[in-house]
Amino acid sequence: MKVKFYGTRGSIPVTEPEYQAFGGNTACVAVYYDGGIGIFDAGTGIRNLGKDLFERKTENYENIFLAFSHFHWDHIQGFPFFLPAYDSDRLLNITAIGITRNYFDLKSILENQMREEFFPIPLETMGAKLRYLQDESELKIDQGVKIISTNHYHPGGATSYRVEAEGKSVVYTTDIEHGEGIDNRVVEIAQDADLLIHEAQYTPEELKHKKGWGHSSWEQAIKVAELANVKQLIITHHDPDHNDEFLFNIERICQEHFPNVKLAKDNMEIEL
């Protein structure tokens, strides 16, 4: 199993030179396993993932799924630039499992951001067949791949995912506000995972002034990793005002507190 980070920035893309070591694309992570690919979020990073996948004409796209943690801009804004969605030979499974029915339906969310007021090409003329999987709380995909989810707190709601394939497990938790304690739903879904991907938009000090903004600190990400006994932690969704120097410093501090932790960078790959 291979995990590749295509977008690791939170909130909005950044392009200035002092941000290039970590990268400026918004949220997108791909999990490659035998016979399929799981994609988490469609921030601007999904554009480069799309270019990677578009070249692989032989890939079985029945086994690709795109799962949304939620639908804030930094998690959907890359979708109109995702090349495989323009390929009429493709079928894409699009899911937001665990998000309740009283949420907007998935298709209309993607349709709305591609209305002509916002984008020149409407969703229905992109080309690929889009299959929406919305109401399950667990998906079983071919090749023994299992995906489970749990909701966590974020303004408007958000979902954590766990993918199990090839005997390995990866958990993706972003845009989560733990509040005073640690959200136990996330600890449960991350239990004994080989890799936990957890956001940390803020330092513990910054978090004190950002109550209600929907995010975590690196200290909370490490706490979840410890409580859940995960083997490896990758911290992502970096604040757009945190430059490379700042993030390298945070990474050093994190490594003093947890044995196997890194901050995600755009294009970073992890083999499991």
Ligand SMILES: [Zn+2]
């Ligand atoms: Zn976000």
Ligand SMILES: [Zn+2]
């Ligand atoms: Zn958000």
